[in-house]
Amino acid sequence: xxxxxxxxFDALIAQTGLTxxxxxxxxxxxxxxxxxxxxxxxxxxxxxxxxxxxIFQAEIR
Amino acid sequence: MISDLHFMTIAEASALIRAxxxxxxxxxxNFLDRIAALDAQxxxxxLPLADRALAEAKQAEAEIxxxxxKGPLHGIPIGLKDIYNTAGIATTGHSALFRDHVPTxxxxxxxxxxxxxxxxxxxxxxxxxxxxxxxxxLPWPPARNPWNTARxxxxxxxxxxxxxxxxLAMAAMGTDTGGSIRGPAxxxxxxxxxxxxxxxxxxxxxPLSPSLDHAGPMCWTSEDCALMMQVLARHDPQDAASAIVPxxxxxxxxxxxxxGVRIGVPRHFFETDLTCExxxxxxxxxxxxxxxSLGATVIDVTLSxxxxxxxxxxxxxxxxAYAIHQEWLQKTPHxxxxxxxLRIMAGAFVSAADYxxxxxxxxxxxxxxxxxxxxxxxxxxxxxQMTAPELGDYDSSAGPSLTRPFxxxxxPALSLCNGxxxxxxxxSLQIAGRPFEDSFVLKAGNAYEKATSFRSLRxxxxxxxxxxD
Amino acid sequence: xxxxxxxxxxxxxxxxPKPEDMPKLEALVKDMDRxxxxxxxxxxxxxxxxxxxxxPTP
Numbered sequence: 341x342x343x344x345x346x347x348x349f350d351a352l353i354a355q356t357g358l359t360x361x362x363x364x365x366x367x368x369x370x371x372x373x374x375x376x377x378x379x380x381x382x383x384x385x386x387x388x389x390x391x392x393x394x395i396f397q398a399e400i401r
Numbered sequence: 402m403i404s405d406l407h408f409m410t411i412a413e414a415s416a417l418i419r420a421x422x423x424x425x426x427x428x429x430x431n432f433l434d435r436i437a438a439l440d441a442q443x444x445x446x447x448l449p450l451a452d453r454a455l456a457e458a459k460q461a462e463a464e465i466x467x468x469x470x471k472g473p474l475h476g477i478p479i480g481l482k483d484i485y486n487t488a489g490i491a492t493t494g495h496s497a498l499f500r501d502h503v504p505t506x507x508x509x510x511x512x513x514x515x516x517x518x519x520x521x522x523x524x525x526x527x528x529x530x531x532x533x534x535x536x537x538x539l540p541w542p543p544a545r546n547p548w549n550t551a552r553x554x555x556x557x558x559x560x561x562x563x564x565x566x567x568x569l570a571m572a573a574m575g576t577d578t579g580g581s582i583r584g585p586a587x588x589x590x591x592x593x594x595x596x597x598x599x600x601x602x603x604x605x606x607x608p609l610s611p612s613l614d615h616a617g618p619m620c621w622t623s624e625d626c627a628l629m630m631q632v633l634a635r636h637d638p639q640d641a642a643s644a645i646v647p648x649x650x651x652x653x654x655x656x657x658x659x660x661g662v663r664i665g666v667p668r669h670f671f672e673t674d675l676t677c678e679x680x681x682x683x684x685x686x687x688x689x690x691x692x693x694s695l696g697a698t699v700i701d702v703t704l705s706x707x708x709x710x711x712x713x714x715x716x717x718x719x720x721x722a723y724a725i726h727q728e729w730l731q732k733t734p735h736x737x738x739x740x741x742x743l744r745i746m747a748g749a750f751v752s753a754a755d756y757x758x759x760x761x762x763x764x765x766x767x768x769x770x771x772x773x774x775x776x777x778x779x780x781x782x783x784x785x786q787m788t789a790p791e792l793g794d795y796d797s798s799a800g801p802s803l804t805r806p807f808x809x810x811x812x813p814a815l816s817l818c819n820g821x822x823x824x825x826x827x828x829s830l831q832i833a834g835r836p837f838e839d840s841f842v843l844k845a846g847n848a849y850e851k852a853t854s855f856r857s858l859r860x861x862x863x864x865x866x867x868x869x870d
Numbered sequence: 871x872x873x874x875x876x877x878x879x880x881x882x883x884x885x886x887p888k889p890e891d892m893p894k895l896e897a898l899v900k901d902m903d904r905x906x907x908x909x910x911x912x913x914x915x916x917x918x919x920x921x922x923x924x925x926p927t928p
Contacts, residue, residue: 344882345881347878347881348878348881348882349882350874350878351874351875351878351879351881351882352882354874354878355750355752355874355879355882356752383727383728385728388607388608388725389604389605389608391611391641391642392611392612392721392724392921394612394760394919394921394922395612395641395642395921395922396598396612396613396642396760396763396811396920396921396922397598397599397642397644397811397920397922398597398598398599398644398767398810398811398812398836398837399836399837612921709908712904712905712908713905713908713909715901715902715905716902716905716906716909719902730885731884731885731886734885734886734887734888739891739894742887742891743887743891743894743895743898744898746883746885746887746891746895746898747895747898747899747901747902748902749883749884749885750879750883750899750902750903751902751906752906754910755906755909755910757919758909758910758913758919759906759909760919760920760921761909761913761917761918761919761920762908762909763919763920764917764918764919764920765917767920798898798901
């Protein structure tokens with residue numbers, strides 16, 4: 341897994357709306373490759389018709 | 402000799418076919434000739450299937466002659482929005498990305514229609530992957546409105562709406578994620594039903610937003626929609642969202658009167674939450690008078706602002722659509738047209754938390770509409786706040802939408818023609834009901850259509866001049 | 871949200887839109903951000919989303 345571009349990572353951090361210290365940001369950045377690995381597992385090409393496991397129901401039951 | 406075969410309803414044609422007074426081959430040939438002569442003006446079809454349709458019609462004719470009549474769709478020529486998978490026939494989504502996509506199986510609904518003996522005339526235009534708008538940068542041109550070919554037919558089931566109104570198909574299948582059946586039904590002046598979520602299988606239809614996508618019929622009349630629903634409403638164990646509900650006789654349910662029916666009108670939707678054209682408003686008020694004359698009572702109801710329904714729908718659509726298209730948008734964005742590409746790309750910016758919260762807000766909105774509908778049997782409002790704009794001018798992502806509340810809730814909603822504006826373009830009425838009371842919604846639509854004369858007027862397309870070469 | 875360039879947000883998604891797409895995409899995303907702001911805020915912890923996980927009943 342390639343390392344995320346620092347500017348792109350800063351963008352992700354900013355989008356969370358979280359207020360973080362530099363140390364916290366560094367910790368998250370160090371952990372981010374693990375998250376990328378997990379994300380990679382769900383962004384491999386899936387069958388187009390693959391349904392999410394969560395299903396909307398028109399009636400509240 | 403029956404004239405204007407192509408302008409008959411399914412109900413009319415099927416009675417003649419059953420009585421062996423009308424040949425499915427003659428009927429199908431009539432439609433195919435008409436497609437060949439007129440569709441260049443409309444671009445309703447991406448792929449006409451003339452040879453195959455004729456073969457199917459001959460088979461239907463032989464079956465009926467042999468005493469094996471299957472029911473009201475036997476020998477009826479229909480079209481399919483080109484996001485319905487068809488075995489061995491390209492299903493493109495009107496996109497260069499899927500130009501060579503040839504499915505190996507029919508969509509579940511397509512298989513039901515084939516089993517019922519319907520004839521497939523061809524694959525119909527759509528907005529690319531059922532989102533965006535009329536686009537001129539795709540491999541096929543956008544469909545046009547048969548009432549005025551300079552105008553939008555609406556979308557995303559654009560070819561379906563145009564073909565049915567123009568008599569280039571007796572019925573068509575559409576899909577509806579935010580209004581894609583009801584929008585073109587509105588601007589093309591036909592009847593289009595977005596059934597209750599879960600009533601019709603979505604399996605084998607190119608998904609846009611799985612928790613909001615609905616399949617549904619588009620026909621000249623609500624009665625014809627009922628005939629289609631009679632065949633289409635089947636549980637599909639391979640569609641996780643497919644509901645198991647007791648069988649309903651949609652045709653028998655059309656009978657009876659509307660005495661005592663309570664109609665709720667969320668006036669703020671179209672009086673303050675957005676601006677309606679005066680002719681649309683006038684047609685709507687006249688429609689309410691028709692329902693009053695049929696024995697119904699009309700009450701005002703209040704729901705959350707229309708913009709909230711629209712925005713929550715927009716977030717869910719964007720996130721779910723991006724999840725499906727992410728890989729292709731990252732690797733081959735040039736294979737999309739601009740409108741579709743940008744609309745789906747925007748979903749990359751919806752956070753997971755915002756998506757989940759949108760689904761939580763959706764739960765609240767469903768509870769709210771459920772509570773309001775404890776005090777009324779139907780909701781009514783215009784389907785679109787305006788009649789058909791110039792082709793290419795309509796931005797389906799701009800401003801509040803009168804159709805999206807019923808994708809959000811999943812409740813059934815029907816659009817039908819309730820008149821014409823000063824330019825001769827159709828206006829429309831939207832009728833929504835409680836979950837799985839689709840037959841009651843169709844009953845109300847049928848009663849309205851029978852009580853008014855708007856089903857007697859069809860668009861006129863000029864036959865191309867033989868000297869035009 | 872801290873001030874952040876739209877180009878940086880786009881880069882974080884992995885998308886590479888054409889330069890001429892950027893203004894329209896930015897407008898769409900701005901509208902999406904506005905819509906997202908409507909579903910944020912205090913909610914009961916018990917408030918479920920309407921998508922439910924379910925297993926087939928025997």
